[in-house]
Amino acid sequence: MVKNRRFEKAPLIGTRHIQCFLCFCCLSLCYALRVNLTVAIVAMTDQNSTNTNVEIFDWDEGTKSYLLSSFFWGYIITQIPGGHIAQKYGAKMLLLIGITLCSLFTLLTPLAASLGGWQLLFALRVMQGLLQGSVHPATHAMLAKWAPVEERGALGTFCYSGSQFGTIVMLAVSGFIAQSSAGWPGIFYVSGAMGFVWALFWFLFAASTPAEHRSISPEEKKFIENSLGQVENAPRVVAPTPWRKIFTSPPFISLIIVHCTHMWGFWTLLTQIPNYMKNILDVDIKNSALLSSLPYVLMLLLSFFFIFLSKVLARKENVSLSFNRKFFNSIGHWIPMLSLICLGYVSHDQAMLAVVLLTVTVGISAATYLGFQVNHIDLSPNYAGTLMGITNGAANVMSALAPLAVGLIVTDAKNVVEWRIVFFIAAGFYFTGNFLFVVLGKTDVQSWNSPEDALAKRLSVNDAESPALLTNGDIKKSEKDEVTK
Structure with missing residues (x-):
């Protein structure tokens, strides 16, 4: 069986790991560029600021909400096209062009806000979302070509843990930059400049496939191609995408559902828990940098723990890849499900227990990186980018709908019963999505691949x-x- 293939056939640290490290840095950068406005907008609208070197804007809460959501307006649109382009022409140039332009727009953000106000800044953020919409599909397309079957979950988890790393670093340093002489524009200058540094290394050392890499060893190249069943120097996919078979495939339908239900629960937590903590438990988590970053820190740490655990399970003869995927996916969904139910019954004098439950609920979801999040590649290495574009596009619609649904349910922010309904709905989504994935999900390559x-x-x-x-x-x-x- 493929899963019993010995790892010593390829270097322990090889070119495939360099590609994944570059993808880790790419996702770190993308999330830094995504969340930089979250901290910067506080300084941009601080009427009590003593920094005379920067411009301060008089934007109301509604305007700020529009600006904070503007990125996702463009982000959803380019998911499927991005995956299709990555699988047809390769992920390297797509990511290079997209992130370079996104970094350029980040550098221009202070100028745009000064010249065009919130309207031009809104348009700029939509453009950044459009450029970043292809990142996840393209990363999946890279993994489909570079990650051997035995290492797919571990390498995929390592790549996507960059999203937590970038968020943590950006949240940690943005406050210091805003308070420095550079002021809030410095947040955009620093993060934008890092994008060009990454682009240089990506251009020099990245390749869309092992066959296109100039310095990969013949042993490692052969190891990857044998594991993936590739033919040496095989051309990229040229056949028309089998859309009908994809959308009528039960394993893929379950993958769409579990991705959507996961994002509903995840974004309900990230966007609404601070409001719940403040109004029900009198804990202002938004104003505490430590409490705000704890879930991301735990998620990053658990990502590496789950990589280790997956390798331990992979060495066992009687543990299949299918069991591995469903085991980790169940951890990442059903433990948060139980935590959410418990959170609804935490009393007013148990605020720290609520913080622990919140942190665990978000952090433990790192297990899904070894579950449904790499299952696209299992089902179809040739169309992994397109599949990720479809599911991630649908899931991000759910990310937008979840906070709106909370607004309809919670009419009184201090009513614990209404919040309990919110938690039960999210828990129900977690249960249903994972149940369908366990029942219908598969890890064998589908015939339409x-x-x-x-x-x-x-x-x-x-x-x-x-x-x-x-x-x-x-x-x-x-x-x-x-x-x-």
Whole structure:
């Protein structure tokens, strides 16, 4: 079996790890560019600021909410196109162009706010969202080509843990930069400049596939290609994307659902728990940098613990890849489900217990990196970027709807019963999504992953039975239609 393949066939630390480290840095940078406005907007609108070197804006809460959400307006749009472009032309140039332009717009943010007010800043953030929409699909496309089956979960978790790292660092340093002589513009100058540093290293050392890398060792290249069942110097996918088969595949449908339900619960927590803590438990978590960053810190640490645990399980002969995926996904969904239910019954004098439950609920979700979040590659290495674009696009719609639903349910922020309903709904989503993934989810490569192979096999059979099937190298229209389907 593939899972029993020995790791000593390739370097312990090789070119594939450098690619994943660059992806880790990419996601760290992307999340830093995403959350920099969260801290900066406080300083940008601080009417009591003593820093005379920077401009202060008189924006009301409604305007600030629009600005903080503007990134996601563009982010949702480019998910599927980004995945399709990455699988067809390679992820390297897509990420290089997207992040470089996003970094440039970050450097221009102070100028845009000064010249065009919140309207121009809003447009700039939408553009940044459009440019970053391809990041997750492209990262999946990279992993599909670089991560051997045995290491897929570990390398994927390492890459995506960059999102927590970037968030933690940005939240930690932004306050200091805003209070320095550089003021709030310094937040955008520093994060934007880091984007160009990353772009240089990415251009020099990254490659979309092992076959395109100039300095990878023949042993490591062979190891990766054998693990993934690739043919040396094979061309990228050229067959039409089998959309109908993808959207009628039960394993993929369960993947869409579990991604959506996960994001509903996750963003309910991140956006609404501070409000709950303040109004029900009298704990202002937003004004505490330590409490605000605790969930991200725990999530980052648990990511590496789960990588270690997955490697321990992978060495056991009787533990399948399917069990591994569903085991970690259940940890990342059903433990938060129980934590949410308990959180609804925490009394007013147990504020610290609530903080612990909140931190654990968010942090333990790191286990999903070894669950559904890499399952796209299991199902279809050829179309992993497109699959991630579909599920992540749908999931981010849920991320936007979850806070709106809370606003409809919680009409009185101090009514604990209304908050309990919010927690029960999120817990129900966690349970349902993971249950469907456990029942319907699969880890074997689906038949629609290689429609050109299926066509070739069918043609070879038909050709043996009826040589007249092919005329002058042309394929019958019915066969072409089969590929398209």
